[in-house]
Amino acid sequence: MKPDTMTMTALDSKQDTVCIFGTGDFGRSLGLRLLHAGYNVVYGSRNPKNSALLPKGAKVMPHEEASRTARVIFVAIHRENYDFLASLSPALEGKVLVDISNNLKKHQYTESNAEYLSMLVPGALVVKAFNTISAWSLQSGGLDANRQVLICGNHVDAKQVVVDIAHSLGLNAVDRGSLRVASELEDLPLQLFPLWRLPLRISAGLLGAFFLYVLIRDVVYARVVDNKDNSFRIMVSLANKVFPMVALVMLALCYLPGIIAAFLQLYNGTKYRRFPDWLDHWMLCRKQLGLLALAFAFLHVLYTLVIPIRYFVFYKRANIYISLIKENKTYEFKEMWAWRSDAYLSTGMLGFALFVLLGITSLPSVSNSLNWREFRFIQ
């Protein structure tokens, strides 16, 4: 019977055996999870005697012998070391080979690792899965990171077997299509914080532009026109002028696409038409824009709290006290400094309270946004 026409029943988690080739980090973490879920685990290794670090209850034997014990074999080996699998072709005929490998760079090879594996072992049913889950998150129960297992492959039944295993490990399986999608899945772990890139670039641009503006206005201009050296203000006072400006612009950028989208819907007379790509992309990163706005607002609060304790402020205040005493006056202190430092403190405190409140309310969305896509799992 040809492998792709074979039908397979789902594994019974309590009885069936799963084989793992490779006793490295991923192989060990996956084996542990499978054992906890009630599977028998058999490792295929080049060095079966050296099994001290393997989870208790797992067996270890040479690859060929191990492959005979199970229908499903996870290949927890780097692609560069796949060559030996070709010689195991007869033993792997009709087996479900799960390719979990990732690469160090995008487009490192012309074909995806899973397609390469299926060329090496044409008789096996290759399924790409689990490459977006890190060994660490498997070991820690998968609660901290995303629980999604993306799966692709050309054989529906083989994919179903892997879906069942993912489910019994408490993970959600998402079928992404045929093995052609494998290279896309292999690129996913290499994308670092994909939705944060644009907001981070915008905030860096705004930060640079506003900083240049206040630098020219407050330092360069004072130096050229009044011959005054204000450069000591760069680190705190100037930065504290820039942060709220960036925070406000980012906040506006966070709300603006929603308003544009609403107008577009009114203009189109329907909400079922697609937004233009630029708006779609902008809408998708609203959460990140808002969180960055919040971060800049927090920096503004911190700096505002720091300003009254600066040496320069103490010095200026002492000067005013002395001149007030000399002139036997009190109103200037009351009206100017008492008011100013109170204002600094009260805005600072108010801002801090607001930040804590906003922080607490946005915590669930922050934890949702930090899914596996935004962590980089390399090898």
Ligand SMILES: NC(=O)C1=CN([C@@H]2O[C@H](COP(=O)(O)OP(=O)(O)OC[C@H]3O[C@@H](n4cnc5c(N)ncnc54)[C@H](OP(=O)(O)O)[C@@H]3O)[C@@H](O)[C@H]2O)C=CC1
């Ligand atoms: N670690 C992670 O978080 C993740 C890893 N992956 C993928 O899982 C795979 C394994 O990764 P990981 O466990 O971290 O790697 P390790 O280097 O920890 O383990 C790789 C294992 O492959 C086996 N191996 C090494 N060289 C050869 C060879 N020449 N021939 C046959 N077998 C060999 C060894 O097992 P033995 O000595 O028993 O033969 C070794 O323990 C990789 O493809 C990686 O991209 C995917 C997602 C996350």
Ligand SMILES: [Fe+3]
């Ligand atoms: Fe302010």
